[in-house]
Amino acid sequence: xxxxxxxxxxxxxxxxxxxxxxxxxxxxxxxxxxxxxxxxxxxxxxxxxxxxxxxxxxxxxxxxxxxxxxxxxxxxxxxxxxxxxxxxxxxxxxxxxxxxxxxxxxxxxxxxxxxxxxxxxxxxxxxxxxxxxxxxxxxxxxxxxxxxxxxxxxxxxxxxxxxxxxxxxxxxxxxxxxxxxxxxxxxxxxxxxxxxxxxxxxxxxxxxxxxxxxxxxxxxxxxxxxxxxxxxxxxxxxxxxxxxxxxxxxxxxxxxxxxxxxxxxxxxxxxxxxxxxxxxxx
Amino acid sequence: xxxxxxxxxxxxxxxxxxxxxxxxxxxxxxxxxxxxxxxxxxxxxxxxxxxxxxxxxxxxxxxxxxxxxxxxxxxxxxxxxxxxxxxxxxxxxxxxxxxxxxxxxxxxxxxxxxxxxxxxxxxxxxxxxxxxxxxxxxxxxxxxxxxxxxxxxxxxxxxxxxxxxxxxxxxxxxxxxxxxxxxxxxxxxxxxxxxxxxxxxxxxxxxxxxxxxxxxxxxxxxxxxxxxxxxxxxxxxxxxxxxxxxxxxxxxxxxxxxxxxxxxxxxxxxxxxxxxxxxxxxxxxxxxxxxxxxxxxxxxxxxxxxxxxxxxxxxxxxxxxxxxxxxxxxxxxxxxxxxxxxxxxxxxxxxxxxxxxxxxxxxxxxxxxxxxxxxxxxxxxxxxxxxxxxxxxxxxxxxxxxxxxxxxxxxxxxxxxxxxxxxxxx
Numbered sequence: 074x075x076x077x078x079x080x081x082x083x084x085x086x087x088x089x090x091x092x093x094x095x096x097x098x099x100x101x102x103x104x105x106x107x108x109x110x111x112x113x114x115x116x117x118x119x120x121x122x123x124x125x126x127x128x129x130x131x132x133x134x135x136x137x138x139x140x141x142x143x144x145x146x147x148x149x150x151x152x153x154x155x156x157x158x159x160x161x162x163x164x165x166x167x168x169x170x171x172x173x174x175x176x177x178x179x180x181x182x183x184x185x186x187x188x189x190x191x192x193x194x195x196x197x198x199x200x201x202x203x204x205x206x207x208x209x210x211x212x213x214x215x216x217x218x219x220x221x222x223x224x225x226x227x228x229x230x231x232x233x234x235x236x237x238x239x240x241x242x243x244x245x246x247x248x249x250x251x252x253x254x255x256x257x258x259x260x261x262x263x264x265x266x267x268x269x270x271x272x273x274x275x276x277x278x279x280x281x282x283x284x285x286x287x288x289x290x291x292x293x294x295x296x297x298x299x300x301x302x303x304x305x306x307x308x309x310x311x312x313x314x315x316x317x318x319x320x321x322x323x324x325x326x327x328x329x330x331x332x333x334x335x336x337x338x339x340x341x342x343x344x345x346x347x348x349x350x351x352x353x354x355x
Numbered sequence: 356x357x358x359x360x361x362x363x364x365x366x367x368x369x370x371x372x373x374x375x376x377x378x379x380x381x382x383x384x385x386x387x388x389x390x391x392x393x394x395x396x397x398x399x400x401x402x403x404x405x406x407x408x409x410x411x412x413x414x415x416x417x418x419x420x421x422x423x424x425x426x427x428x429x430x431x432x433x434x435x436x437x438x439x440x441x442x443x444x445x446x447x448x449x450x451x452x453x454x455x456x457x458x459x460x461x462x463x464x465x466x467x468x469x470x471x472x473x474x475x476x477x478x479x480x481x482x483x484x485x486x487x488x489x490x491x492x493x494x495x496x497x498x499x500x501x502x503x504x505x506x507x508x509x510x511x512x513x514x515x516x517x518x519x520x521x522x523x524x525x526x527x528x529x530x531x532x533x534x535x536x537x538x539x540x541x542x543x544x545x546x547x548x549x550x551x552x553x554x555x556x557x558x559x560x561x562x563x564x565x566x567x568x569x570x571x572x573x574x575x576x577x578x579x580x581x582x583x584x585x586x587x588x589x590x591x592x593x594x595x596x597x598x599x600x601x602x603x604x605x606x607x608x609x610x611x612x613x614x615x616x617x618x619x620x621x622x623x624x625x626x627x628x629x630x631x632x633x634x635x636x637x638x639x640x641x642x643x644x645x646x647x648x649x650x651x652x653x654x655x656x657x658x659x660x661x662x663x664x665x666x667x668x669x670x671x672x673x674x675x676x677x678x679x680x681x682x683x684x685x686x687x688x689x690x691x692x693x694x695x696x697x698x699x700x701x702x703x704x705x706x707x708x709x710x711x712x713x714x715x716x717x718x719x720x721x722x723x724x725x726x727x728x729x730x731x732x733x734x735x736x737x738x739x740x741x742x743x744x745x746x747x748x749x750x751x752x753x754x755x756x757x758x759x760x761x762x763x764x765x766x767x768x769x770x771x772x773x774x775x776x777x778x779x780x781x
Contacts, residue, residue, distance in 0.1 A: 131442055133780040151446045159442035165435035167363075169370035181359040182443040226439065 078265035079107035083139035099125040114280035115269040122289035123269040158232035164223035168212035183230040197225040216243040364457020381469040408473040424458040425655040429664035447775040462648040493745035494636035495627035500529040516618040521610030527619040532603040544593040551618030570601030646760040647736035653767035660774040678733035
């Protein structure tokens with residue numbers, strides 16, 4: 074076998090009805106290779122086959138055709154799951170437990186020792202910012218808090234490969250930024266991350282490579298920078314120029330047969346504005 | 356891992372207050388039991404308490420356990436919490452086994468809690484009973500006769516009962532052997548007679564009987580005259596000196612008056628060694644009841660591995676009900692096969708073959724036979740009569756129940772694992 078974190082070969086999933094008649098082609102002939110240490114984004118609109126891909130990789134669904142491997146083992150291999158962390162698209166957690174209890178439970182499923190579990194729980198609860206609510210039942214958590222504890226459970230085992238399905242859904246901009254920072258930190262620690270999302274800005278800001286799915290078919294795959302770069306368009310970001318200086322720049326470009334497509338004061342993103350205000354108030 | 360999942364299951368039940376509800380309802384039923392009108396027998400109250408516990412309370416608990424165990428797995432699938440389990444290094448087998456063990460621990464906890472309430476109530480209700488009515492507190496080991504014959508004349512024989520006329524016209528004799536293994540620590544023995552009585556005398560409240568107990572080896576004997584009443588069991592102690600010197604004994608019975616008759620059969624008389632330990636016997640009864648719970652849990656989990664919550668509840672109840680009616684199902688299947696043969700008291704009128712029966716035979720016989728073969732027989736777990744009669748539950752009965760349960764649970768768990776392995780989680 075190769076040494077890839079994730080590999081699929083002709084992975085196909087056709088949902089069938091009770092009578093085994095073909096009903097929906099959810100994924101068609103997907104060939105993917107994700108290297109160790111990458112943050113790989115799986116992009117696509119709703120119903121494009123992202124979640125089906127994730128479920129096939131984890132063995133929750135059986136492929137109609139094709140094969141897939143995680144960390145060089147076939148999908149669904151139980152022992153390999155010791156090295157995998159998974160955050161489902163919604164935080165499907167046992168709501169009758171507290172944050173501490175649920176992390177302890179999942180830690181036990183990984184056969185972590187009591188001491189190790191305690192250390193990881195303390196660490197993770199701080200990382201996801203739920204320290205004040207660690208003894209509160211999950212049934213009393215907001216959607217964003219559930220997302221955070223969901224992420225904590227996904228990394229309780231310090232996994233090599235982390236599969237995150239819509240990790241920032243339900244989070245406020247501050248939460249999204251924190252989670253994105255956490256994903257980057259995890260990647261810097263050498264972990265491979267497969268991130269499925271339809272939020273393009275999230276994927277663009279943190280992924281090294283992406284694949285775009287539509288109607289279950291892989292449309293494009295490659296490095297984010299390469300896919301987004303246009304060789305015929307150049308963008309300047311300049312500071313401290315007067316209006317007359319800007320006019321001179323425009324003239325210079327025209328003189329070189331260039332075309333100025335747009336020139337306007339720089340706008341920060343709404344997310345940046347929101348985060349600045351909230352962090353300033355804190 | 357399995358234990359972690361089991362403890363998780365118990366915790367889930369506790370957080371959802373399932374044991375609280377079941378124990379409270381069970382305790383209420385037990386509290387009501389003394390007010391259920393019964394016969395005027397002095398030991399009726401403790402007996403009704405035992406009956407209510409092993410019938411009504413056990414049924415209540417089975418209902419609760421079925422509801423919880425049949426619903427749990429479908430809820431995990433519907434709520435998708437199964438994703439967070441199966442994405443961890445947990446195989447489908449461990450998941451099923453852990454859940455099943457958790458339900459079993461829960462059932463054991465509820466049974467022990469309610470059993471304690473029951474046994475304390477039984478002791479309390481029997482505190483003032485005279486010794487002769489404290490039969491339920493015995494845990495007697497039963498010995499059946501190895502040989503039975505009538506010496507002299509049999510008056511007549513009907514439906515397997517041999518009738519003997521009094522006045523030594525005929526003497527019923529039973530032989531019992533291997534009553535004890537060692538000469539030391541021999542427990543007290545007693546003999547229990549359930550004779551059928553009849554008399555040609557006009558006014559005969561009681562029938563005088565001569566009962567002789569003789570040691571085969573030492574020839575020592577004791578004869579007693581006893582006045583027996585119809586439908587009443589006669590119990591006599593066997594003198595210790597006879598038992599001490601003899602491992603085998605002979606019991607002879609005849610009515611002293613020529614106008615009286617006794618109806619006898621091989622099993623009319625039984626000898627019991629009186630073991631101490633009602634509590635231990637009760638614990639054995641609880642253990643067998645627990646095995647019954649475990650069996651229905653495994654069936655409920657198996658159903659829930661493939662079916663929806665509602666359908667798996669229905670199917671578990673159906674299996675539980677049919678498991679108690681297995682004799683009837685077997686009988687009915689037999690009846691369809693050979694219309695003349697039946698053993699369990701179905702009306703004689705449907706013995707006669709007809710076109711309808713041939714039709715039934717064609718369409719229902721085989722399925723019924725298969726069902727009766729596949730379904731667990733819950734009647735094998737009925738132990739109440741042992742407690743009510745003060746009979747020690749034989750270790751073989753526990754062994755058989757345990758083996759039967761282990762086999763069923765293993766098969767059900769394996770099927771659950773295969774179902775879950777084949778299943779997809781959308």
